[in-house]
Amino acid sequence: MVKRISTTELRKQNRNQVFRAVYEAQTPLTKQDISQKLNMSLPTVTQNLKELFDEEVLLYAGTEESTGGRKARLITLNTDIYFAVGIELSPKHIRFIAINLRAEELAYKKVEFPFRNTLEYRQFYAQQLEEFLDENNLERSRLLGVGITLPGIINEQQGIVEIAPVLQVRHMKLFLLTEVIPYPVYVQNDASAGGVAEWWQYEGLNAMAYLFIGKGVGGALMIDGKPYEGNTLRSAEFGHMCIEINGKLCDCGKRGCLEAYCSSSCISDDLGLTIEEFFQRLQMGEPLVRKIWEEYVERLVTAIHNIHMVLDCPIVLGGVLVPFLEDYLPMMREVLKRKAFFPEEEQCLLLGKCRGKANCIGVALHFIYDFLEQI
Ligand SMILES: [Zn+2]
Numbered sequence: 181m182v183k184r185i186s187t188t189e190l191r192k193q194n195r196n197q198v199f200r201a202v203y204e205a206q207t208p209l210t211k212q213d214i215s216q217k218l219n220m221s222l223p224t225v226t227q228n229l230k231e232l233f234d235e236e237v238l239l240y241a242g243t244e245e246s247t248g249g250r251k252a253r254l255i256t257l258n259t260d261i262y263f264a265v266g267i268e269l270s271p272k273h274i275r276f277i278a279i280n281l282r283a284e285e286l287a288y289k290k291v292e293f294p295f296r297n298t299l300e301y302r303q304f305y306a307q308q309l310e311e312f313l314d315e316n317n318l319e320r321s322r323l324l325g326v327g328i329t330l331p332g333i334i335n336e337q338q339g340i341v342e343i344a345p346v347l348q349v350r351h352m353k354l355f356l357l358t359e360v361i362p363y364p365v366y367v368q369n370d371a372s373a374g375g376v377a378e379w380w381q382y383e384g385l386n387a388m389a390y391l392f393i394g395k396g397v398g399g400a401l402m403i404d405g406k407p408y409e410g411n412t413l414r415s416a417e418f419g420h421m422c423i424e425i426n427g428k429l430c431d432c433g434k435r436g437c438l439e440a441y442c443s444s445s446c447i448s449d450d451l452g453l454t455i456e457e458f459f460q461r462l463q464m465g466e467p468l469v470r471k472i473w474e475e476y477v478e479r480l481v482t483a484i485h486n487i488h489m490v491l492d493c494p495i496v497l498g499g500v501l502v503p504f505l506e507d508y509l510p511m512m513r514e515v516l517k518r519k520a521f522f523p524e525e526e527q528c529l530l531l532g533k534c535r536g537k538a539n540c541i542g543v544a545l546h547f548i549y550d551f552l553e554q555i
Pocket of ligand 1: 419420430431432433434437439440
């Protein structure tokens with residue numbers, strides 16, 4: 181049986197297609213461009229454009245260069261008409277980001293404030309959010325929603341943070357986090373949010389593994405733009421893959437986990453250095469630092485190779501190290517090439533483009549994706 185679409189539904193689809201055509205175009209389009217691109221009649225395009233102009237989500241952007249005759253008007257996205265906010269809660273600080281409809285950063289701030297499972301803490305970030313909006317002249321009427329991301333397993337069905345070891349939280353009701361925010365709110369695991377942000381940056385993939393390296397090591401497995409969460413919300417725990425039998429003790433209590441060898445602490449806190457200092461010394465060629473780095477890469481790349489053998493997809497690194505890794509990417513790919521089973525496997529290793537802000541951006545993107553679907 182052919183499923184019939186109601187007229188209202190069809191109108192909505194047309195409108196969405198017209199909007200998307202302008203949104204996805206690299207340059208402004210004319211009405212005729214849209215009509216051709218969508219194979220839609222000019223009157224239908226015109227009608228939909230009128231609605232979208234009335235709502236101010238599209239704009240005229242001058243006229244086309246013309247070789248004669250009447251110049252056609254160019255249509256583009258009103259990029260800053262709406263925005264979304266992402267808030268990242270972590271053990272020592274809170275970060276805020278505002279992004280526009282193209283996921284470009286409008287404002288950012290980081291506040292040092294240790295996590296506590298108290299109402300005062302929650303009221304603090306709610307208050308900081310209001311100040312953030314005021315300081316940056318972000319109009320509340322244009323705010324699509326506020327995403328909150330944290331390092332924990334979020335069970336939306338049960339409405340709880342199941343567990344967030346680094347925050348020392350267990351079975352915390354989600355409404356406690358959200359009730360202090362007077363806007364639409366969405367809560368997401370930090371690594372999943374990071375995966376969403378990098379997915380947005382890397383167009384045209386079917387699947388992607390996002391490997392996050394911080395004090396904890398985790399990640400997300402992105403399939404068709406969505407984090408694949410697994411049967412019990414525990415997928416992509418790359419940090420606790422065993423890479424060394426009877427190896428170093430991990431924070432999780434087991435031995436030989438990737439996190440025990442490749443957390444950012446292994447090349448900073450554990451050595452009494454900051455990450456910047458570590459890479460400075462590495463650049464100066466200090467033999468001991470160089471040896472530690474080579475061992476670090478050996479382990480990390482082993483994990484990357486293993487992930488690739490299972491998933492056969494690009495592996496995007498995220499987290500605090502990424503800005504320092506650009507110079508070392510060729511060397512890391514060389515190591516991967518040596519371990520590779522398939523030719524050109526080393527090409528699967530990519531660096532995240534969000535420069536340490538992926539988690540905040542990703543959770544805010546929830547509302548941008550929602551907007552793009554609904555408009
Ligand atoms: Zn572990």
